[in-house]
Amino acid sequence: MSKTARLDKLLGSLGYGSRAQIAQLARLGAITLDGQDLTDASRRIAVTPDLPARMTVDGEPVDPPPGLVILLNKPLGMTCSHKEDGALVYDVLPDRWRRRDPAISTIGRLDKETSGLLLMTDDGDLLHRAISPKKHVPKVYRATLARPLAGTEAALFASGEMLLENDDKPLKPAVMEVLSPTDARLTVTEGRYHMVRRMFAAVGNHVEALHRERFGALTIPDDLPPGAWRRLTPEDVDAIFAA
Ligand code: URA
Numbered sequence: 001m002s003k004t005a006r007l008d009k010l011l012g013s014l015g016y017g018s019r020a021q022i023a024q025l026a027r028l029g030a031i032t033l034d035g036q037d038l039t040d041a042s043r044r045i046a047v048t049p050d051l052p053a054r055m056t057v058d059g060e061p062v063d064p065p066p067g068l069v070i071l072l073n074k075p076l077g078m079t080c081s082h083k084e085d086g087a088l089v090y091d092v093l094p095d096r097w098r099r100r101d102p103a104i105s106t107i108g109r110l111d112k113e114t115s116g117l118l119l120m121t122d123d124g125d126l127l128h129r130a131i132s133p134k135k136h137v138p139k140v141y142r143a144t145l146a147r148p149l150a151g152t153e154a155a156l157f158a159s160g161e162m163l164l165e166n167d168d169k170p171l172k173p174a175v176m177e178v179l180s181p182t183d184a185r186l187t188v189t190e191g192r193y194h195m196v197r198r199m200f201a202a203v204g205n206h207v208e209a210l211h212r213e214r215f216g217a218l219t220i221p222d223d224l225p226p227g228a229w230r231r232l233t234p235e236d237v238d239a240i241f242a243a
Contacts, residue, residue: 007031008041014063015099025057032056063096066122068104069237071218074118075226080109089118092229107131107215108139108191116141116212117220119232119240130216130240133172136189138243140214141196146206148181153203157186164198171199185213216240 005013008022011031016022023041025031031038033045033055045055047065055062070093078087082103089106090098097104100122107119107130121127129135154176156162162171171192177185186196197207213219217239224230 003047004044005047006041007038007043007045010045010047010065011041011057011062013066013101015096015101016057016063030058063094063100064231066100066102068097068120068122069126069232070104070120070229071220071224071232071236072118072120072229073220073224073226074110074115074212076113076115079112080106080118086112089120092227093120110212111194111197111210114141114210114212115226117215117218118212119215119218120229126237131191133190135241137216137240138187138189138214139191139212140185140187142179142211142213143184143186143196143200143207144209145182145184145200146208147204149178149184149205150203153184153200153205154178156203157199162199162202164192164195164202167192171195174199214243217243 007026008019011017011022012019016025019041026039026041029037029039049065049067051065052061052063072089072092074089078089078091080089082088082090090104093104102122102124104120104122105127107121107127110116110118119130130137157171157174157176160170160173164171172188172190174189175187179185186199188195196210200207218236221230
């Protein structure tokens with residue numbers, strides 16, 4: 001059975017304005033459903049994923065209902081935060097999406113100076129499942145290092161016994177593949193603060209560039225340039241947990 005919501009509550013949660021403003025829009029005939037004017041803002045409607053194909057506000061398809069999942073090809077220099085100064089990852093989204101409730105949040109974070117695959121969602125359950133260490137969702141990073149690899153890193157990272165400074169639990173085993181003397185691909189199943197940078201710092205190296213290539217079985221689509229984003233389908237979302 002689909003969920004229903006009052007029109008004013010639904011559009012309010014999608015950032016279209018206050019209840020009074022939405023009631024006014026409805027009275028003016030600015031909201032349609034299946035081609036008919038919806039003049040009563042208190043009417044309950046079924047909240048289904050196909051709503052944007054059926055409902056218009058001011059002649060435009062209504063924004064997608066809750067359950068959004070977004071893949072951003074994060075460029076360098078953007079911060080995963082709702083309120084810091086400078087360029088934020090949320091700035092790439094349509095203005096109204098930033099007024100949604102539930103709000104759209106990142107699924108984990110990438111540092112300002114890390115690029116690559118970043119997921120965002122307004123679905124709190126999905127967010128918690130995707131970052132839960134119990135789900136073992138692999139995250140794959142490509143790291144460019146300041147100094148050549150020593151050759152001992154892979155065994156230490158895979159040991160399940162590596163303890164990073166200020167942490168009280170050892171890291172879960174991580175898999176490192178050598179791509180060149182100063183390039184490595186690292187697969188981790190946790191999301192600790194500055195984790196990859198701290199892992200290489202702990203072995204006397206320094207990460208000069210870091211890029212996330214994969215989250216679960218999801219990769220960045222070839223036609224999605226840095227700074228561009230795309231909504232994910234339910235099948236894409238399943239791929240988060242399929243790896
Ligand atoms: N590890 C880091 O050090 N930084 C990131 O952005 C992601 C993983």
